[in-house]
Each structure stands twice: as C-alpha cells, then as structure tokens.
Amino acid sequence: MGEVVATMAIRPLVSMLMNKSSNYLLDKYKVMEGMEEQHKVLQRKLLAILDVITDAEEQAMAHREGAKAWLQELKTVAYKANEVFDEFKYEALRREAKKNGHYRELGFDVIKLFPANNRVVFRHRMGSKLCKILKAIEVLIAEMQAFGFKYQPQPPVSHDLRERDYVIIDPQEIASRSRYEDKKNIVDILLGEASNTNLTVVPIVGMGGLGKTTLTQLIYNEPEIKKHFQLLLWVCVSDIFDVNSLAKSIVETAGGTAASNKAPLDSLQKLVCGKRYLLVLDDVWNREVHKWEKLKVCLQQGGSGSAVLTTTRDKQVAEIMGADRTYQLKDLENKFLKEIIEARTFSSGKEKHVVLVKMVDEIVKRCRGSPLAANALGSVLRTKTSVKEWKVVLSRSNICTEDTGILPILKLSYNNLPSHMKQCFAFCAVFPKDYKIDVEKLIQLWIANGFIPEQKEDSLKTIGKQIFSELASRSFFLDIEESKHYKDYYSRTTCKIHDLMHDIAMFVMENECVVANEKPSDTKWLPDSARHLFLSSEITEGILNDSMEKRSPAIQTLLLYRSMRSPLQHLSKYKSLHALKLCTRTKSFVLQSKYLHHLRYLDLSSSGIKAFPEDISILYNLQMLDLSNCMNLVRLP
Known part of the structure; x- marks a missing residue:
C-alpha cells in the first residue's frame, strides 16, 4: 500500500491553523495581548510553509525520506499549534460571555469556575506555549530551505460546489446485466444442494474491486433464494476473524441478541438449529483453520441444504474453509x-x-x-x-x-481531490469496514473537527452536504440509502465505503484513526498519535481508562457505541476533544464540562442520559447538540 498511496494531505491542516490564527475574536477580545509580534511572525511563516507543501509531498512520494520526516514533523507541530489556538478562541468566547453578562444570568461564581483565567496568568501561560510553537516552526523553515523545497502555485479551489446527483448510474442495474450468468450459476449451486445434509460452502474469489460483494447482494436478494431459505444472514468479516464476535454478529443480524448467560456460539447454534439458512460472510481473510472449524461446528446444526456464501480476495481462504465449490469471478467485460x-x-x-x-x-x-x-x-x-x-x-x-x-x-x-476533501474522506477511517455511516452526523463531525472551509455565502452544514455529494459523485461513498424513522417523522441517509477505499483512508491517516470493536490484547493499541477513536467494545470504559493511564493521545473525536458501566477516568487528558458521541444505555454523564472546552459536537441520541452536569453552559464552542430519542432530560441542581 505504501508504494501507491500518497501521504496525508497536510495542507488543509496548516490552512486550518491559518484560519484559527486569523479569527476576528482574538483581536476583538485582545486574548493575544503582549504576543502580537509572535503572532505576526507565525502567520508569515505559515504562509511560507503553505507555499512549498505541494513540492514537499511530491518529493515524499518519490521516496525522499527527509521530505517524509519533515512532513511528519510539520503535522505534529500543526496539531499542537491548532490546540493552542483553540485555547485562545475559548478564552475569547469566555470573555465575550462575561461581557454579555452570561455568568450573572447563570448565577455562577466566576472565581470558582475559572480560577486560572486571570489575564496576567493567561498571558504568561499562553505566551510560553506560543513561543514553543514558533521555535518549532522556525526549525521547520530552516529545514525547508535546506531541502530546497520550491514554491508551486495551487489551482484555484472552486467554491461552486453544486449539489450533485450522486446516483449517477445504478451499479446494481449494470451488475444485474453484466453478472447475470455468474448470478444464475451460483443460485443454481445453492438451490441444487437442497437435500444435502452437509453444510455447503461456496466462496466467490476475485481481485479487490471486481464486484464480488455486488454480485453476492444480487444473489442474496434473488426471489428464488428468499423463498428457498428459511433464514438469510449477512455479516461483513474483514480483517479480524474472532469466532465469538462473529457468532454474536450473526445472531444480531437475525434481529436477536445473544443471551448474557450463554456463550455466543451457543446462541448461534440455537439460532440455526434445524433451519435451512444462507449465511453470507463478506470479505473473509482468515487463514487459521482452527477458527473456521470452531465456527463450522455450530453452523453444521442447520437444516439440510444450508449454505455459507463467502467473498474473498484470497484463494487459500477457500481451501481452508473446505469449500465444496470455489467460484472464481472473472474480469468484467x-x-x-x-x-x-x-x-x-x-x-x-x-x-x-x-x-x-x-x-x-x-x-x-x-x-x-x-x-x-x-x-x-x-x-x-x-x-x-x-x-x-x-x-x-x-x-x-x-x-x-x-x-x-x-x-x-x-x-x-x-x-485528484481538493485538499479539504482529502481530509474529509480520510477521516472516515475512524469507522469500521462495512459500517453504515449516518451522513448528517458525518457532516457534523467534519464541522466539529474544522475540516470544512468557511464561506461567507453558505453555512458550514450546506458546504458539508455539497462536499459529501461531490465525494459520492466520485464514488468515494456507495450504498447511499434513505430510510424513514418513527412513523415517517424524519428520514435518515446512510452510506458505506468500499473496503479498498477504506484501506486508502486508513493508510492516509496512519495511526490517527483507531477502531476498537473488541477488547485489545494490550494498551499499545492506542498510540500517542491517535486523534479519532471509535469504540464498540463491551467494556469500553475499561480499555480506554487502562490505556489513557499509560498514554496521552490528543483525542479530538470519541465515538462510543457500547454501554458504559462506570465513568471515564483521567479526564484532563480529554482537553482536545472536539466531538463526542455517547453510546446507548449510558446512565450518567461521564465527562465533566470543565474538561471539554473545545467540544463542538455532542451526540447524546439514544444515550439514556437523564441529566446534564451543572457547568454544561460553559461549553461556548458547542455548535451541535443531538438530543434525539433522549427523554425527560433535566438539569442537575
């Protein structure tokens, strides 16, 4: 992958820093008083760096190690500088709130809530941070000149981002014609095994991007298949073949839940017992025979004619699964x-x-x-x-x-994407493969992290929708679906990312996006470079608390999709958090507002939250608060 994929586009990160350093609130409330000269020097040097980033990236892609190291250091410094200017902005918002009488309205004790916000103390503390950033950038400027990076003009970024029709062609319609014979052949195989008492395994093997999953969807939705099988199940497997997790996912895809007092494999066996079923295992990579055999023991309890249809890029996977017939998918005509x-x-x-x-x-x-x-x-x-x-x-x-x-x-x-679109797409590496992404919430996450460039004529949400439509029109998103919820009161649009596109996003983001579906084996799973985190483990707070005790990543996005039994610890380490989604069945507000100064997006939908902490009103950066499905919310006394 490293041979063919570009490094992370750093231009939007530096551009974001330029925008933050030029925010009108900084001057209006004089939060950089006494630091004006350093501020001007910083802005000039950032412009000089922006001039040569394109040349540096091209040299890095040409395997010039010095250029790669320079870009990596620039990324590190830019992230730190962005955090510093987030603090400046928060202080400006705090002073604005004080000027507007916000504290008096809330009845807050200003000294109690903000003991460290004395202007002299603030100036000394932030002046020191700004000087460190400036020194780091001066080193980068010197190295930039030593490497001989040159100015390359950038093509103008069009602000005419039209709302595009992202369903330009119907891939299912073309697939139904182009893969008609393939579909017919596999359907005949599956129906022809009706009296077979053994489990039939049919892998579809082919290069990535050949259309294996699309073909499988056609088979899965074929009326004859739906009529023949009593139970239809579909699970995306991807990189990790954990037997218990896979068994649990299969049960859940049938609309059931694994009993808490039963092992997942027992629940799976109960689900399929005596029923003729078709199980699709999409994108299988497992080469460990014992794992497959363990799962197969349960699957063999199904009725006569039951079948497993898999998609894989690896021919050895088909051999390991003891396939009855391997279907090698040919190139599209x-x-x-x-x-x-x-x-x-x-x-x-x-x-x-x-x-x-x-x-x-x-x-x-x-x-x-x-x-x-x-x-x-x-x-x-x-x-x-x-x-x-x-x-x-x-x-x-x-x-x-x-x-x-x-x-x-x-x-x-x-x-070929504009730089800000590269950043928006690469961020999607925070989601697991084959994950159904809520489009509206994705756009809110883009906004919260500052990925969307501001324009005078349009709101950030409008620009975000235009960016999504543009990316979808270029095939970066697929399976775009709109569904109605709650008696058609509102609709929800979802999308997915092809697994190869997801691979590119993961490589671009390196260790900045971390997905943890199950409990990691050690605390090193969360590197210090982590910025965006997706957790759906049963023991979310445990694995996160253990890792945060030993490490200090500057997490900007925290998405929690499992219930939490205890609060998160080491709260001061979450000071860089821009976006937070709390999982379902969370009974208490797990973070105190005083540690969330930079929070812009708070998703409490379906969280079960019953009350807010008293100091939630100090979240001056908060732009979006999603309370859908949260009932009976009250403010703590």
Whole structure:
C-alpha cells in the first residue's frame, strides 16, 4: 500500500491553523495581548510553509525520506499549534460571555469556575506555549530551505460546489446485466444442494474491486433464494476473524441478541438449529483453520441444504474453509467497463468530444476488468474537459498489475481531490469496514473537527452536504440509502465505503484513526498519535481508562457505541476533544464540562442520559447538540 498511496494531505491542516490564527475574536477580545509580534511572525511563516507543501509531498512520494520526516514533523507541530489556538478562541468566547453578562444570568461564581483565567496568568501561560510553537516552526523553515523545497502555485479551489446527483448510474442495474450468468450459476449451486445434509460452502474469489460483494447482494436478494431459505444472514468479516464476535454478529443480524448467560456460539447454534439458512460472510481473510472449524461446528446444526456464501480476495481462504465449490469471478467485460466510464464521464451534460470518446477505449485497458476502477477513473475524468487533461490522467494512471491490483487508479482518484476533501474522506477511517455511516452526523463531525472551509455565502452544514455529494459523485461513498424513522417523522441517509477505499483512508491517516470493536490484547493499541477513536467494545470504559493511564493521545473525536458501566477516568487528558458521541444505555454523564472546552459536537441520541452536569453552559464552542430519542432530560441542581 505504501508504494501507491500518497501521504496525508497536510495542507488543509496548516490552512486550518491559518484560519484559527486569523479569527476576528482574538483581536476583538485582545486574548493575544503582549504576543502580537509572535503572532505576526507565525502567520508569515505559515504562509511560507503553505507555499512549498505541494513540492514537499511530491518529493515524499518519490521516496525522499527527509521530505517524509519533515512532513511528519510539520503535522505534529500543526496539531499542537491548532490546540493552542483553540485555547485562545475559548478564552475569547469566555470573555465575550462575561461581557454579555452570561455568568450573572447563570448565577455562577466566576472565581470558582475559572480560577486560572486571570489575564496576567493567561498571558504568561499562553505566551510560553506560543513561543514553543514558533521555535518549532522556525526549525521547520530552516529545514525547508535546506531541502530546497520550491514554491508551486495551487489551482484555484472552486467554491461552486453544486449539489450533485450522486446516483449517477445504478451499479446494481449494470451488475444485474453484466453478472447475470455468474448470478444464475451460483443460485443454481445453492438451490441444487437442497437435500444435502452437509453444510455447503461456496466462496466467490476475485481481485479487490471486481464486484464480488455486488454480485453476492444480487444473489442474496434473488426471489428464488428468499423463498428457498428459511433464514438469510449477512455479516461483513474483514480483517479480524474472532469466532465469538462473529457468532454474536450473526445472531444480531437475525434481529436477536445473544443471551448474557450463554456463550455466543451457543446462541448461534440455537439460532440455526434445524433451519435451512444462507449465511453470507463478506470479505473473509482468515487463514487459521482452527477458527473456521470452531465456527463450522455450530453452523453444521442447520437444516439440510444450508449454505455459507463467502467473498474473498484470497484463494487459500477457500481451501481452508473446505469449500465444496470455489467460484472464481472473472474480469468484467470491456463493453460494461466502457459503459460505466462513459456514464461517469459524460453524465453532467458535457458535450461528448469526439477525441475524448475515442480515448475511452484506452482508459478501459487501465481498469483490469474492475468496475470499481472504471468508476474511479470515470469520476476523475468527469472533472476534466480537454484532451490535454485526459492525456495527463492517462500518463499518471499506471496499468494495474497482479501485485498492485487497482490501487494505482484509486490512489489517482484520491490525489485528484481538493485538499479539504482529502481530509474529509480520510477521516472516515475512524469507522469500521462495512459500517453504515449516518451522513448528517458525518457532516457534523467534519464541522466539529474544522475540516470544512468557511464561506461567507453558505453555512458550514450546506458546504458539508455539497462536499459529501461531490465525494459520492466520485464514488468515494456507495450504498447511499434513505430510510424513514418513527412513523415517517424524519428520514435518515446512510452510506458505506468500499473496503479498498477504506484501506486508502486508513493508510492516509496512519495511526490517527483507531477502531476498537473488541477488547485489545494490550494498551499499545492506542498510540500517542491517535486523534479519532471509535469504540464498540463491551467494556469500553475499561480499555480506554487502562490505556489513557499509560498514554496521552490528543483525542479530538470519541465515538462510543457500547454501554458504559462506570465513568471515564483521567479526564484532563480529554482537553482536545472536539466531538463526542455517547453510546446507548449510558446512565450518567461521564465527562465533566470543565474538561471539554473545545467540544463542538455532542451526540447524546439514544444515550439514556437523564441529566446534564451543572457547568454544561460553559461549553461556548458547542455548535451541535443531538438530543434525539433522549427523554425527560433535566438539569442537575
């Protein structure tokens, strides 16, 4: 992966810092009084760095180790500087609240709540922090000149982000035609095993991006399949094949819950016992035979004709699972790839330039039979209007190989994004693979982390929707669905990310996004570089408390999706938190507001919270508070 994917786009991070350092509130409330000169020097040096970032990134991609190390240090310093300017902004908001009589209205004791906010104390403390940041940036400037990084002009960022129709083509419709024979063959296999008392295992094997999951969805939704099987189950497995977790997920996908006094495998066995079922295990990587055999013992308790249909990129997985028949998925025919590319490229009403149409055949050759690659290349070319631009794209998109697969094309698609969109997409690495992402909440998380550039004419939420639509139109998001909830009172839009695109996001973010679905084996799972954290373990607070005791990551996003039995500890370490989602069945407010000065997004939906802490009103940065499904909220006395 490292050979074909760009480093994290640092430009938006530095641009975010520039915006924070220029915030009008800093001058209005004189929070940088006595630090004006350092402030001006910092802004000039940031502009100098922005001039050469593109050249530094290109040199890093060309395997110049010094450039890579410089960019990594720049990222570290930029994060620290962003935190410092968050503190400046919070102090400005505090002074604004005091000026407007906010404290008197709340009946707060200002000295009690803010003993450290004496202006002299604040100036001394923040002056010291600013000087440290400035020294670190001066070192970076010196190294920048030593490396010879040069200025490269940036193409203007269009602010005309139209609301795009992201369902430009229907992948299911094309798949139903292009994979008709494949679907028919596998359906015949599954139905033909009706009297087989043994468990039938059919793996679909093929390169990533070939359409294995899409084909499996067609089979899964086939009327004959729904009529034949009593129970239909679908679980995405991905990287970690933990037998107990997998058994639990299978039970949950059937709408059940594993009994607390039973092992997950026992619950699974009870679920399938005597029933003819079809279980889809999507994206399997497990090569440990004993794990599969342990799961198979339970699955064999199903009725005659039961089957497991798997998708995998690894032929050895099929052998390990003792497959009855392995179905090797072939490359998509060129005529269908051409159809996808033309639908993507010319869908916006663009006139079909004769020369461009002729070039499509050359583009098809680059896709190596992959519909995902065709989608990605078509989406890149959709933004290009001239023959010259198309030739540049073709010169950069290497023909796929057995080793790299379609990754060079996906990398090209990612690199072609504006820098702020790179940051918005890469952030999605915080979600597990195959996770249904709530689009509205995703946009709120982008806003909370400062990823969306402000514009005078549009709100951040509007720009966020436009960014999502643009990314979706370029195939970065898929399976976009709108569903009605609570007697159609409101709708919810969700999306997913293809697992190869997720791989790219994970690589770009390196150790900044951490996903923990189960209890990690040690505390090193949470590195100091972690910024965004997704936890859905049964013992959320335990693993987090243990790790935070030994480490000090500057967590900006904390998403908790399991019930918590005790409060989080080491609260002072959460001072960088920008976004917090509390899980369901959380009975107490687990964090005190005095540690959440930078919090901008607080999601308490379905959390079971009954009361707020007294000092929640000091969250001056809070932009979004989601209380949906929270009933009978009261304020603590």
